[in-house]
Amino acid sequence: MDMHIGDVEPGDIFAAINDILRATDAETCTAIFRSVLDRCGIDTFASGEVDLRSRSRSVFHVIDWPDDWRAYYFGSGLVHRDPLVSALEHRVSPFTWAELRLDRTLPQVGTEALERTAEAGWVDGLVVPLPRGGGKRVGIVSIVARRSMISAAQKHLLPALCICYHERLRGLISAQRLPVAPAGLTSREFVVARGMSDRQIAAELGIAVSTAHEHVENARKRFEAATRAELAAAAVSLGIIHF
Structure with a gap:
């Protein structure tokens, strides 16, 4: 499938970034981000901080996943072998699921996880890493689509919005509102x-x-x-x- 839905213009991204920077609460910040993703045909997303040494120490600031996928992700233990997270150990630039599937170094467990996501109806996704000092912790925004592949335009424009959203959200959300402790x-x-x-x-x-x-x-x-x-x-x- 090579269909792309709703590519946005640079001006749309700049306007959304400006609105996010002016947001004073996490709900408004997320609503602005969500509105741009909706226009791009993006169905769901998650944002957080990953500890590459101990994934149990990782933090999700927002999980906008369907209940069934969220239950599978945590209930099956996929959280500890997520190939998207594993890829953060050697990828520092945004990458799509399609690109990750072509990675010949992906372990078998990672390949199986991607197959499971495909069975769940997820067509493609975009992962935006935010490397931290020392390379052991990484901020991450992961967006996922059911209806189309991530286009070249989306891969070029959306990372700036994702980074702005993540950093602004990180400063606005409180520990008591984290979706997973x-x-x-x-x-x-x-x-x-x-x-x-x-x-x-x-x-x-x-x-x-x-x-x-x-x-x-x-x-x-x-x-x-x-x-x-x-x-x-x-x-x-x-x-x-x-x-």
């Missing part, structure tokens, strides 16, 4: 990632100091952090908390 953290364990002392955490949450310490240790273990400082640094780098 990274590493299975509870809402209280989110609080401890700020690097406060046990006594400060206890005062903020209205719990005993000993209980606060338990939350700290649980969060540290889930994030595979050696120290509290490392836990806080990981939380900040993934956009879970902001100072």
